[in-house]
Amino acid sequence: MKMNKRIYLDHSATTGTKQEVLEEMLPVFTTNYGNPSSVHSFGRDAKKLVDQARMRVAKALGALPEEIFFTAGGTEADNWVLKGVAYANKNKGNHIITTAIEHHAVLHTCEQLEKEGYKVTYLPVDSYGMISLEDLKASITDETILISIMYANNEIGTVQPIEEIGKIARERKIYFHTDAVQAVGNVKIDVKAQNIDMLSLSGHKFYGPKGIGALYIRKGTKILNLILGGGQERGRRAGTENVPGIVGLGKAIELATENIDSHNEKLLKMRKKLIDGVMEKIPYTRLNGHPEKRLPNNANFCFQYIEGESLLLNLDMKGIAGSSGSACTSGSLDPSHVLLAIGLSHEIAHGSLRLTLGDDNTEEDIDYVLEVLPEIVQRLRSMSPLYEKVKGGK
Amino acid sequence: MKMNKRIYLDHSATTGTKQEVLEEMLPVFTTNYGNPSSVHSFGRDAKKLVDQARMRVAKALGALPEEIFFTAGGTEADNWVLKGVAYANKNKGNHIITTAIEHHAVLHTCEQLEKEGYKVTYLPVDSYGMISLEDLKASITDETILISIMYANNEIGTVQPIEEIGKIARERKIYFHTDAVQAVGNVKIDVKAQNIDMLSLSGHKFYGPKGIGALYIRKGTKILNLILGGGQERGRRAGTENVPGIVGLGKAIELATENIDSHNEKLLKMRKKLIDGVMEKIPYTRLNGHPEKRLPNNANFCFQYIEGESLLLNLDMKGIAGSSGSACTSGSLDPSHVLLAIGLSHEIAHGSLRLTLGDDNTEEDIDYVLEVLPEIVQRLRSMSPLYEKVKGGK
Amino acid sequence: MYSEKVMDHFTAPRNVGEIDNADGIGEVGNAKCGDIMKIYLKIEDDVIEDVKFKTFGCGAAIATSSIATEMIKGKTIDEALQLTNKAVVEALDGLPPQKIHCSVLAEEAVKAAIEDYKKKNNK
Ligand SMILES: Cc1ncc(COP(=O)(O)O)c(C=O)c1O
Numbered sequence: 001m002k003m004n005k006r007i008y009l010d011h012s013a014t015t016g017t018k019q020e021v022l023e024e025m026l027p028v029f030t031t032n033y034g035n036p037s038s039v040h041s042f043g044r045d046a047k048k049l050v051d052q053a054r055m056r057v058a059k060a061l062g063a064l065p066e067e068i069f070f071t072a073g074g075t076e077a078d079n080w081v082l083k084g085v086a087y088a089n090k091n092k093g094n095h096i097i098t099t100a101i102e103h104h105a106v107l108h109t110c111e112q113l114e115k116e117g118y119k120v121t122y123l124p125v126d127s128y129g130m131i132s133l134e135d136l137k138a139s140i141t142d143e144t145i146l147i148s149i150m151y152a153n154n155e156i157g158t159v160q161p162i163e164e165i166g167k168i169a170r171e172r173k174i175y176f177h178t179d180a181v182q183a184v185g186n187v188k189i190d191v192k193a194q195n196i197d198m199l200s201l202s203g204h205k206f207y208g209p210k211g212i213g214a215l216y217i218r219k220g221t222k223i224l225n226l227i228l229g230g231g232q233e234r235g236r237r238a239g240t241e242n243v244p245g246i247v248g249l250g251k252a253i254e255l256a257t258e259n260i261d262s263h264n265e266k267l268l269k270m271r272k273k274l275i276d277g278v279m280e281k282i283p284y285t286r287l288n289g290h291p292e293k294r295l296p297n298n299a300n301f302c303f304q305y306i307e308g309e310s311l312l313l314n315l316d317m318k319g320i321a322g323s324s325g326s327a328c329t330s331g332s333l334d335p336s337h338v339l340l341a342i343g344l345s346h347e348i349a350h351g352s353l354r355l356t357l358g359d360d361n362t363e364e365d366i367d368y369v370l371e372v373l374p375e376i377v378q379r380l381r382s383m384s385p386l387y388e389k390v391k392g393g394k
Numbered sequence: 395m396k397m398n399k400r401i402y403l404d405h406s407a408t409t410g411t412k413q414e415v416l417e418e419m420l421p422v423f424t425t426n427y428g429n430p431s432s433v434h435s436f437g438r439d440a441k442k443l444v445d446q447a448r449m450r451v452a453k454a455l456g457a458l459p460e461e462i463f464f465t466a467g468g469t470e471a472d473n474w475v476l477k478g479v480a481y482a483n484k485n486k487g488n489h490i491i492t493t494a495i496e497h498h499a500v501l502h503t504c505e506q507l508e509k510e511g512y513k514v515t516y517l518p519v520d521s522y523g524m525i526s527l528e529d530l531k532a533s534i535t536d537e538t539i540l541i542s543i544m545y546a547n548n549e550i551g552t553v554q555p556i557e558e559i560g561k562i563a564r565e566r567k568i569y570f571h572t573d574a575v576q577a578v579g580n581v582k583i584d585v586k587a588q589n590i591d592m593l594s595l596s597g598h599k600f601y602g603p604k605g606i607g608a609l610y611i612r613k614g615t616k617i618l619n620l621i622l623g624g625g626q627e628r629g630r631r632a633g634t635e636n637v638p639g640i641v642g643l644g645k646a647i648e649l650a651t652e653n654i655d656s657h658n659e660k661l662l663k664m665r666k667k668l669i670d671g672v673m674e675k676i677p678y679t680r681l682n683g684h685p686e687k688r689l690p691n692n693a694n695f696c697f698q699y700i701e702g703e704s705l706l707l708n709l710d711m712k713g714i715a716g717s718s719g720s721a722c723t724s725g726s727l728d729p730s731h732v733l734l735a736i737g738l739s740h741e742i743a744h745g746s747l748r749l750t751l752g753d754d755n756t757e758e759d760i761d762y763v764l765e766v767l768p769e770i771v772q773r774l775r776s777m778s779p780l781y782e783k784v785k786g787g788k
Numbered sequence: 789m790y791s792e793k794v795m796d797h798f799t800a801p802r803n804v805g806e807i808d809n810a811d812g813i814g815e816v817g818n819a820k821c822g823d824i825m826k827i828y829l830k831i832e833d834d835v836i837e838d839v840k841f842k843t844f845g846c847g848a849a850i851a852t853s854s855i856a857t858e859m860i861k862g863k864t865i866d867e868a869l870q871l872t873n874k875a876v877v878e879a880l881d882g883l884p885p886q887k888i889h890c891s892v893l894a895e896e897a898v899k900a901a902i903e904d905y906k907k908k909n910n911k
C-alpha cells in the first residue's frame with residue numbers, strides 16, 4: 001500500500017520530540033554521560049544538567065526547584081502520589097476523593113488501595129465531563145486525606161475548575177493532587193496560585209522524550225517513597241537518573257510554556273475549523289467534552305451507527321492517525337470509561353473518534369481530514385445494520 | 395582549571411551510550427515517535443521496534459520474548475521482583491533470602507517488606523564477598539518464597555555461583571531472582587541453563603541509555619504488578635513505553651553479548667596491568683573482592699591511612715574519574731555496606747577506590763593512572779596522622 | 789496487527805448489502821464488545837444462491853463477515869451449517885488473539901440466518 005500523506009492527529013497519545021529538545025539531549029548520551037551521584041567531573045557535569053532541568057520545570061509550574069522530582073513518566077508519578085500519600089497519612093484518615101474519568105494510572109491505583117482498606121469516592125461528571133464542586137464538598141469527610149482530580153481529560157479534553165478545587169482542598173486542609181499530564185503545554189499552570197499540592201506530568205505529551213516525567217510535591221507534604229534504593233532525587237526517588245531524558249524534559253517544558261499563547265492560538269483556530277467542518281458535513285454526529293472548557297488541541301466526536309476501530313483503520317489507510325475509545329480498539333470488553341461516565345450508551349461510545357492537534361499540523365491537514373472523513377463515515381454507515389434502520393424509518 | 399585528559403574509570407556507575415546505539419534511537423525520537431498502543435501506522439511502527447528490542451533482550455539472556463518486561467531501570471526491576479513476589483505468594487510463606495551485599499534497590503525494599511511483616515535473611519559473605527552455598531541451604535525454611543542474590547557485586551565485582559544457587563532454588567521449588575545489573579555484558583548469561591526465574595538489568599551499565607531496564611520473568615512465575623495503569627507490557631507494567639530507550643537497550647544488549655569475548659579479553663589484560671601495577675607501586679594496599687571470580691572490568695583497592703573522597707578529588711584534578719565506598723562520598727555516615735560485609739574496619743573501608751574499566755579505555759590510560767595514583771596516595775598519606783604513626787613505628 | 793487477507797476483506801468487503809425479500813435473515817450481537825452482524829440469504833432448493841451482510845464492528849468483524857459470506861455462497865444449507873469460526877480465522881490467515889471473538893460472530897450470524905430460513909419453511 002502506497003501512502004502519500006501521514007497526518008498525525010494523535011498528539012494526546014504521544015508527540016514526537018522537537019529537534020531543539022533532541023539537540024540538547026544528544027551530548028548527554030555520548031559526552032556528558034556521567035552519573036550525577038559521582039564525585040568526579042563527569043558526575044558534576046551531569047548533576048548540573050539535572051539541576052538546570054529541575055529549575056526549568058519548577059519555573060514552568062511556579063514551583064521551587066526542590067519541589068520537583070523526576071520519575072519515569074506520568075504513570076509512576078500518579079502511582080507515587082496515591083500510594084505515597086495514602087500510606088504516609090494513614091493516621092489521619094483513609095478516604096480519597098477522585099473522579100470517574102481519571103486516567104487508569106490513577107483509577108487502578110485507587111482500586112488497589114480499596115483492596116487494602118482505603119475508601120475511595122469517584123465523583124461523577126456531567127455530560128460535558130465536568131465534576132460539580134458541590135459534589136466535591138459534599139463528599140469530604142473527616143477521614144479525607146487526598147483529593148486527586150485530573151487537570152484535563154485525555155479523551156474528551158474537558159478542563160476541570162482546578163483553582164476552585166484547590167481552594168476547597170486548602171480550606172479543609174486536605175492534600176490536592178492533579179494529574180496534569182494532558183494540561184502541561186496547553187494550559188497555564190501556577191501551582192501556588194492554584195493551591196496545588198502535587199502535580200504529575202509526562203515529557204512525551206509536550207514534545208519531550210518518552211520515559212521521563214515529574215512529580216511536583218509542595219514542600220512539607222507528607223508522602224512516602226514509591227521506588228526504593230539509592231539516594232537519588234534527594235532520597236525521594238531511587239534509580240540512576242535518566243539524565244538525557246531529564247534534560248529533554250526541561251527543554252521541552254521551557255519551550256512549551258514560553259510558546260503557549262501562540263501555540264494555543266494556532267491550535268484553537270485549526271480546531272474550530274475541524275469541529276465546525278465535521279459537525280456540518282457529517283449528520284448523526286456528537287461533539288464530546290465541554291464546548292469551551294476543553295484542551296485547545298482536542299476534538300472528540302461520536303459518529304452514530306459506526307464503530308471506532310474500522311473508522312481508525314480506514315483513516316489510517318488515508319494517512320490520518322487518530323484514536324478511539326471503542327471497546328474494539330482497547331482490547332478490553334467495555335468502551336472507554338470516560339465516554340460511559342459522560343452518559344453515552346455503549347453503542348454510541350463505540351463510534352468515537354479523537355483527533356488531537358499539535359504544533360506540526362497545518363490548516364491543509366484539516367482540509368484533507370474534512371475531505372476524507374465524511375466519505376469514510378458514509379461508507380461505513382452504508383455497511384451498518386444500525387444505520388439501515390434509521391434510513392428505513394425516515 | 396585546565397584539564398588535558400579525561401580518563402573515565404567509573405563504568406560500573408554508568409557508561410556513555412555507544413554511537414551505534416544512539417543512531418538506532420535517533421529516528422525514534424523524531425520520525426517513528428508513535429505510541430505502541432495506537433492503532434495507526436505510527437503506532438504499529440513503534441510496536442514493531444519494541445517487539446524487535448524485546449527479541450534482542452530475550453536472545454541475550456536465553457529467554458523467550460514474552461518473558462521480557464521493560465522497566466525504567468534496574469532499581470524498578472528490583473523493587474518489582476521483591477514486592478511483586480512477596481505480595482503474590484503470601485499464602486505460601488513470608489520468608490525471603492538475600493545477601494548482605496546487595497544493591498540498595500534490593501536491600502531497602504527488603505527492609506520495607508520487613509516492616510510489613512516479612513522475614514528476611516541477609517546471607518553473610520566471606521572476605522572475598524562470596525556467599526556460602528551451605529549457608530544458603532541452611533537458611534531455607536518451609537516459609538521461603540524467594541531467593542534474591544546478585545549476579546555480580548557493583549563495588550568489589552565478586553561474581554556469585556549463580557548456577558549452583560539456581561539448582562538449589564529449583565530443587566526446593568523456591569523462586570530465584572538475580573540482580574544482574576552489573577553482570578550483563580561482562581558475563582555470559584543463560585537463564586534457562588542457570589535456573590534463573592527472574593533477572594534485573596539496566597541499559598546504562600552496558601553502553602545503552604539511562605532510564606531504561608528490563609525484568610526477565612520466567613513464564614508461570616507468580617508476581618504482582620508494581621506500576622499500575624494502562625495495559626502496556628501485556629498488562630504487567632503500565633506507562634507509555636520509552637520507545638527510544640527500549641530500542642537503545644535492545645541494540646546495546648545485542649552489541650554487548652556479541653562482543654563479550656573480545657571485550658573481556660581486552661578488559662582482563664588492562665585490569666591485570668592496573669592491579670599488578672598498583673599493588674607493586676603502592677604499599678599498604680589491599681585488593682578487595684575475589685581474585686579470580688570477579689567482573690573483568692573491576693578493580694577495587696583500599697589504601698590504608700587515606701580517605702576516599704580526597705583521593706577521588708585529587709584523581710579528578712588529574713582527569714581520572716573513579717569512585718569510592720567512603721562514607722564521605724556517600725552522604726551517609728557509614729562507609730559502604732559491602733566493604734563492611736567483607737570484614738573491613740570503618741577505617742580501612744574509608745580509603746577505598748574503585749576503578750572500573752570500559753570499552754573506551756586504553757593501555758595508555760592505565761599507564762597514566764599508574765603514574766599519577768602513587769604520587770597522590772603518597773601526598774595524602776604524608777598529610778595523614780594515621781600514617782605518621784606507622785612510619786614512626788617502623 | 790492484521791494479516792493482508794484481513795485488510796483485503798476489510799478494505800474491499802465482498803457481498804455487502806441487503807437482499808430484498810430474503811429467505812433467511814440472521815442478526816446477532818456480540819455480547820463482548822457490543823457489535824452487530826446481520827446476514828441475508830437467498831435460498832433455492834436448500835442451496836444458498838446469494839448472500840449479503842451488514843456489520844457494525846471492528847476491522848476483524850467486517851473481514852470475518854465478508855469472508856464468511858464468500859465461504860457459504862453456493863453451498864447447501866447443511867454444508868453452510870458446518871462453517872466454524874476456526875475455519876473463518878484460518879481462511880483469513882489468522883486474527884490477533886483479542887479478535888478471535890469477532891469470528892464467532894460470523895459463525896453465529898450464518899447459523900441464525902439458516903435457522904430463520906428453516907423456521908419460515910417449517911424445516
Ligand atoms: C491524563 C493522563 N494521565 C497519565 C498518563 C500516563 O502517562 P505515561 O503514559 O506517560 O506514564 C496519561 C497518558 O498516557 C494521561 O493522558
Ligand SMILES: Cc1ncc(COP(=O)(O)O)c(C=O)c1O
Pocket residue numbers: 238239240241466467468469470472497499544546547548573575576596597598607
Ligand atoms: C547491582 C546493581 N543493582 C541495581 C542497580 C540500580 O540500577 P539503576 O540505577 O539503573 O536503577 C545498580 C546500579 O546503580 C547496581 O549496580
Ligand code: FES
Pocket residue numbers: 327328818821822823844845846847848849887889890
Ligand atoms: S467486533 Fe468488536 S472487537 Fe471485533
Ligand code: FES
Pocket residue numbers: 721722
Ligand atoms: S571527613 Fe568530611 S565527610 Fe568525611
